[in-house]
Amino acid sequence: MQLKTKNIQQLLTVATCSLLGSAASAEESNAWSFDTALMYYGETDRVSAVEGIISGTKEYSDGHFLNLKLTLDTLTGASANGAVPQDKVQTFTRPSGKGSYDIGAGQTPLDDTFQDTRVQLNAQWTQPLAENYLGSAGVHFSKEYDYLSLGFNGNIARELNQKNTTLSLGVAYSYDSIDPEGGVPIAFTPMLHKGTEPNRLSGSENKTTIDMLFGVTQIINRRMLMQLNYSYSQVDGYLSDPFKVVSVVNDNGxxxxxxxxxxxxxxTKQSVFWQTKYHLTDSxxxxxxxxxxxDWDISSHTFDLRYNIPLSGSYFEPHVRYYIQSAAEFYRPFMMENEALDFASADYRIGEMDGLTLGVKYGMPLENNTEVSFRFELFKQTPTNPGYEKPGILANLELYESIDAVIFQINYSF
Incomplete structure (x- = not known):
């Protein structure tokens, strides 16, 4: 099976719109086409999420596309607050500053009242600008209980070398505002009940993000397509997590x-991305x-492999993904008594870790250019010790607990 021209053009359009999401491919008519998805993500004894997406694309005359996307998701369960486990029961304050919860001896401190709902809207317009030039512009809006995000993006692509090469440039800007219940905590102040100490600020905090992407997509031959991207991101403002704490321990832990x-x-984040698609005889x-x-001293490597195997009237796609990450320079699983630091976070998400995803997707083309597919994956994330000695009682406690999760997704395109 060889690469077809229509498939190539769809891939190139996706490459130019990759900053804030890709436009779904539309049929060669003025009718709408839709991609829908329902996904469940569940961690063992931790967070679970349900997400629904509907994306509609309409193709107008002369290669003009409008894409509208709605995303709804809910998160519930328990989230690690960053504190270390102990050999006795611990009591913590709720994120709102009201109420408390107990954590048993030897257990990772988890706040089991984690709950949020998010609504996100995206709109993207794509059209030819001149001969061999394709432009795209879009906006997005996202709202959670205590978080608001607004943004826009613009992309331009240039085809050359008899349309075998596409150069792309994209820029995106977003403004985020966070207003946690109970107020924004003052850095390095103790976790206490609201009103007991002046450790929270009134009002909201914000941050801004500027993303840039430079890409090259190349048709190597009738069977191979290759893409190389470089991205640059600058984030400024409030970057702490208002719900995370760091434990201060003595010499006995x-x-x-x-x-x-x-x-x-x-x-400041930078990344390079390389992707190759190759058509074998059938797969x-x-x-x-x-x-x-x-510049936080985090670096990561992500390897992703998918193998699409056609079956009789359907297809089967195994998937393997491996991720490895180093820790931020200010990551600390705990702080020692009387230790003075400018920055510190015990959030495992910026610590040293690796992650493995194993999954499979099964899809069935239906009548009238519709398709349904199912995806099931197992995910394991393993935080590791970046080199800190565990004093006293901490030597016998698990500070880097692994996370197991399942992912199930249903897609329907029509």
């Missing part, structure tokens, strides 16, 4: 107090690699 974390107010191999680094 006993927690004396728990302080709200503090992160730098800027972050398709899709391999990609991403390397990311930033």
């Amino acid at each position: 006993e927690a004396l107090t728990h302080l709200y974390e503090n992160r730098p107010d800027s972050r 398709v191999i899709d391999f990609s690699y991403r390397y990311m680094w930033d």
Whole structure:
């Protein structure tokens, strides 16, 4: 099976719109086409999420496309607050500053009242600008209980080399505002009940993000397509997590107090991404690699492999993804008594870790250019010790608990 011209053009359009999501491919008519998805993500004894997406694309005359997308998701369950486990029961304050919860001896401190609902709207317009030039512009709106995000993006692509090469440039800007219940905690102040100490600020905090992407997509031959991207991201403003704390322990590893974390107010991220799709006689191999680094001293490698195997009237696609990440320079699983630091966070998401995803997708084309597909994946994330000695009682406690999750998704295109 060879690469067809229509499939190539769809892939190139996706490449130019990759900053804030890709436009779905439309049929060659003025009718709407829709992609819908329902996904469940569930961690063992932790967070679970249900997400629904509907994306509609309409193709107008002369290659003009309008894409509208609605995303709804809900998150519930327990989230790690960053504190270390102890050999006795611990009591923590709720994120709102009202009420408390107990964590048993030897258990990872989890706040089991984590709950949120998010609504996101995206709109993207794509059209030819001149001969061999394609432009795209879009906006997005996202709202959670305590979080608001607004943004826009613009992309331009240039085809050359008899349309075998596409150069793309994209820029996106977003403004985010966070207003946590109970107020924004003051960095390095103790986790206490609301009103007991002046450790929370009134009003909201915000951050801004500027993303840039430079890409090259190349048709190597009738069977191979290759893409290479470089992206740059600058984030400024409030970057701490208002719900995370860092435990302060003595020489015996006993927690004396728990302080709200503090992160730098800027972050510069860069990444390179390489992807190759190759059509064998019948099947398709899709391999990609991403390397990311930033000025927080985090670097990561992501390897992703998909193998699309046609069956009789359907297809089967195994998937393997491996991720490895180094820790931020200010990541600390705990702080020692009387230790003075400018920044510190015990959030495992910016710590040293690796992650493995194993999954499979099964799809069935139906009548009238419709399709249904099912995806099932198992995910395991394993935080590791970046080199800190565990004093006293912490030596016998698990500070880097692994996370197991399942992912199930149904897609229907019509």
